Amino acid sequence: MDITRGWDFASLDDPPPELIEELRRRYPVERETDRQLVRKLRRRGGAPYAPVSLQELSDAVARMLEDTIDGPFSVSDARWFTGGASKVQMGFVLEWEDGGRPRTDRLMVRMDPAESHNATSKLREFELLRALDGRLPVPEAFWVDDDARWFPYPALVYALIDGVAKPSRGVGANVAGLGTNFGPGLRERLAPQYLEYLARIHTLDLRDASLPSFDVPAVGTTQSALWELNRARRLWEEDRGVDVPLMEVAAGWLERTLPTLDHVSLVHGDYRSGNFLFDEGSARITGWLDWERAHLGDRHRDLAWSTQPVCGHYAEDGRTYLVCGLVPLDEFYDRYSELSGLEVDPERLRWYRVLNAYSMVASTVGSAWRVARLGKTHQDILLARVEGMRGVVLEELRTLLEDVR
Template sequence: MTAAAVDRDRPSAAFIEEMRRRFPTERETDALLVRKLRRRAGPPYRRIAKDELAACLEAMLAERLDGPFEISDTRWFTGGVSKIQLGFTLAWDDPERGPSRDRLMVRMDPSESLNATSRVREAELLRAFHGVLPVPGVFALDADARWFPEPALVYAFVDGVTKPTGATSGKVSGLGTNFGPALRERLAPQFLDHLVRIHTFDHEEAAFTALDRPRAGTTESALWQLNRARRVWEEDRADDLPLMEVAANWMERNLPATDVVSVVHGDFRSGNFLFDEATGEIRAWLDWERAHLGDRHRDLAWTTQALFGHYGEGADRGTYYVCGLIPRDEFFARYEEASGLPVDHDALAFYRILNCYQIVVSTLATAYRVARLGKSHQDILLARVKGEVPIVVGELRQLLKERM
């Protein structure tokens, strides 16, 4: 199928099947991407009013809960760039606690998201890590959009901040957050401990239905993740970018085998945990939407990206802090000691390249397509992220030069 014959705004059934054939990946990911393309020619995103979303919520709870309930204090949340999030308070009669008032959140995709992700997968992971890590408790799931316009997850609201309230850098989403020495000292041990808990979690005992398990000792995990990124690039891009072909071909020839299959958070970094500023306690880990079973080096490469950290100041100017928390060499050394798992620097290099590739896919292809078709409530922001492309493309080029 030639590029000239492809209308990515209205993908044909033949195009969708061609993508599935060329880039096989996890079953849940495949279903999400097929659903995305089949619905792409539909109407653009329509802003849903707060009262409309509350009515969806009320309809779901009326069927799910026994006894009367009341929804109040509905409010929008702006965190989670690619998702629609509504906070509310639920007064109800909990069978275990009796009369209760709970602060909860609805998390839902727009018509088409920057990341095609699964609310089922997110719910399963949050349930699995309850009691293992600080995570929001899952309250309800609308997996098939029976009540909401799109699949939606309802979970507990957690108090906390993602960066110091006095921060003046203007950076958002955990990009280069400077926590300062006092908070850094309290947050860093928790940050590292929580990553180790994720990677050493006994997933064989978890009741996962939406996560495929790759086989240890094979390249299945790396291939599934590469194929997902390549498929989204082909589905969403506007123009050719020869460097992306070079990168994809190199990765296909250099797939690393996964020695130990782990839960991979997929976006483990500053900006995705909430903490109590007074005590420095991490209260919740969020944004599990990119999580999967696979190679821990995907997380290690992502977490240590230069984009998320910063260099120290004054006498500490030459020290790079991973996610603003731990010097890079110390991060790897402490991780190996705490987890008992080695850091393979060849695997790390592969996933650094894959992560750069994925960022280019998201910013140059998906953000463009979603904004162009008006499929999201964040079209202006999505259009702006294209400014990151030259920086990430430059990093991708340099990483490939070092390995070729």
């Protein structure tokens, strides 16, 4: 365990400041990413996740509203929301006055547990949702509690969007929305929208947007790829409990072959089925969710993520692979290029496929294992199941590395 210079894996249950600083020095990342990872490690030695009741969350909402709005308000119909492999979710109805105008909003709180297998920034997600309002169908962001001033843990409050993440009838989806089967009818109507929104996201001009927590990588350099690689390597070193030689091989190849950036895009970070809602009657996509991994960088990260095998399935003929259950793989890239005006570079795509596979191993064999082991989340059973995917994700990484030798 060279990175820890003598500390063993158990030291990561409550890492000393010297170890945290060594990881920061070895693997520099974006400012906001670094802040989140440091906060995660500094809080790791604290108490396990404690269940939070609906009343406690409702009280937290009330405290926040008392401090942030003027005038009367009422919070009602508090209820749990399922979904979200790493967040606590509560819906509620808010009656209030906004600038003297009465309004009623259906809202949701998305709150972190004590530690999530995704160390992400509520502040960054809040800024981005505000910037995308009117440009894409996204939830309206109302408030953010990035430092857990009002809530037990960092939280984001945004509007509920009507729609479903999978068909109400049919095969449905696996864990976390992976491999959703929409069926031929819905597939035909949703696929063009799926591609159109991906192209739109990657070509958005956000120069006039207020995104102070986002760093902008330099075109013509490897900065964007290095930030993403270092984030994945840091997660692996911070969370793992075993040595996996294959990960060392992968990290070495990724570092030697860093691609340069040709165009700065907004990257969703988890663009796939399960992360958009749609109306079943009209087959219209009503909202894009889960922007917690979004960053400014290389579009090939999203392209490689959407097309990884675990996100899709084969069509009824048993031969045609469907990207996220929607569009044949051989059509996906051509149609994307037509819509976006951006090329798909096979070499960059290959690099990000390997990076994504590396990240999946870090998330499952590393983060999911340690978070569940320390009792840091309400989703310990789900994370234990996710950690059980180690054989699948390691084989995917091994296969990809065989192809790039």
